[in-house]
Amino acid sequence: MTEELMPDPAVQVAGAQEIASDLVVIPNHRVQLVPNIGVIGGTQAVLVVETGIGSANAEQVLAFASEVAKGRRLYLTTTHFHPEHAFGAQTFAGHATYLVNRTQADDLKAKGPGYLEMFRGFGGSIARRLEGVRVPTPDVVYDDGYDLDLGGRTVRLRPTGRGHTRGDQVVAVPDAGVLFTGDLAETGQFAIFPWFPPYDTDVSGVRWLAVLDRLAAADPRVVVPGHGDIGGPRVLADVRDYLRELRDETWRRRDSAMGEDEIVAEVRALLIERHPEWVGRDWIERGVGCLCTEHAA
Numbered sequence: 535m536t537e538e539l540m541p542d543p544a545v546q547v548a549g550a551q552e553i554a555s556d557l558v559v560i561p562n563h564r565v566q567l568v569p570n571i572g573v574i575g576g577t578q579a580v581l582v583v584e585t586g587i588g589s590a591n592a593e594q595v596l597a598f599a600s601e602v603a604k605g606r607r608l609y610l611t612t613t614h615f616h617p618e619h620a621f622g623a624q625t626f627a628g629h630a631t632y633l634v635n636r637t638q639a640d641d642l643k644a645k646g647p648g649y650l651e652m653f654r655g656f657g658g659s660i661a662r663r664l665e666g667v668r669v670p671t672p673d674v675v676y677d678d679g680y681d682l683d684l685g686g687r688t689v690r691l692r693p694t695g696r697g698h699t700r701g702d703q704v705v706a707v708p709d710a711g712v713l714f715t716g717d718l719a720e721t722g723q724f725a726i727f728p729w730f731p732p733y734d735t736d737v738s739g740v741r742w743l744a745v746l747d748r749l750a751a752a753d754p755r756v757v758v759p760g761h762g763d764i765g766g767p768r769v770l771a772d773v774r775d776y777l778r779e780l781r782d783e784t785w786r787r788r789d790s791a792m793g794e795d796e797i798v799a800e801v802r803a804l805l806i807e808r809h810p811e812w813v814g815r816d817w818i819e820r821g822v823g824c825l826c827t828e829h830a831a
């Protein structure tokens with residue numbers, strides 16, 4: 535990943551869209567390392583979902599949310615510990631209550647510093663955006679689930695169990711039928727497998743599939759993926775279908791005792807042929823690696 539290939543991951547608050555009453559999404563415009571960001575309002579309080587990477591992005595998000603809030607109390611949550619989702623949270627300190635699930639808080643503590651170093655190592659605009667950034671510490675940590683009452687609107691924060699990371703959390707707004715999935719769903723790209731053995735092997739293709747089945751069963755009307763275009767239930771189904779084909783094509787070859795390099799080459803070629811318009815092709819190889827280790831499971 536070089537600077538030429540990685541555009542500046544700048545959040546563009548000017549592009550914010552109201553997708554339901556008092557529920558705004560700042561879309562990522564398909565820019566890598568920019569997440570879709572949510573600002574969800576009730577009569578008493580406003581919840582921000584994701585910060586963008588680094589303080590400058592987070593300052594813009596905080597300013598935007600404060601304008602929306604007009605004096606209402608602010609909360610912040612993040613769907614998982616990855617830098618573009620959570621590494622702006624320190625900017626919200628003193629302005630918002632930062633609330634996450636326990637496994638995500640554990641991920642932040644255990645893996646946050648390593649990811650900060652790794653992302654600084656990408657150089658260029660990403661390193662600049664991470665200058666002065668500290669791994670954030672949540673104000674409130676919950677265990678099984680948290681119903682956040684914003685006033686006339688209750689938002690459900692739910693840990694999903696291991697999928698894209700160990701500490702994934704989804705955010706549901708039941709009155710509007712909206713679900714923020716974090717990186718358990720992406721559109722227009724191959725699913726992100728942060729499979730970096732021996733440093734990080736928490737992603738699980740098998741568990742991720744099970745999580746998607748559970749999320750789809752709740753039948754959300756609007757799905758806001760971690761990255762890419764907002765859509766309906768089809769967003770979840772498309773990621774599920776892709777993970778299934780990645781799993782099946784990998785395991786079929788593993789059954790015939792093919793070596794991992796050859797599996798990667800064949801599955802990569804096949805999936806690019808099936809999804810020529812998707813970006814993030816390097817995630818195929820990582821996904822194959824992950825699913826090879828899950829083959830016997």
Ligand SMILES: [Zn+2]
Binds near residue numbers: 614616698717726
């Ligand atoms: Zn992620």
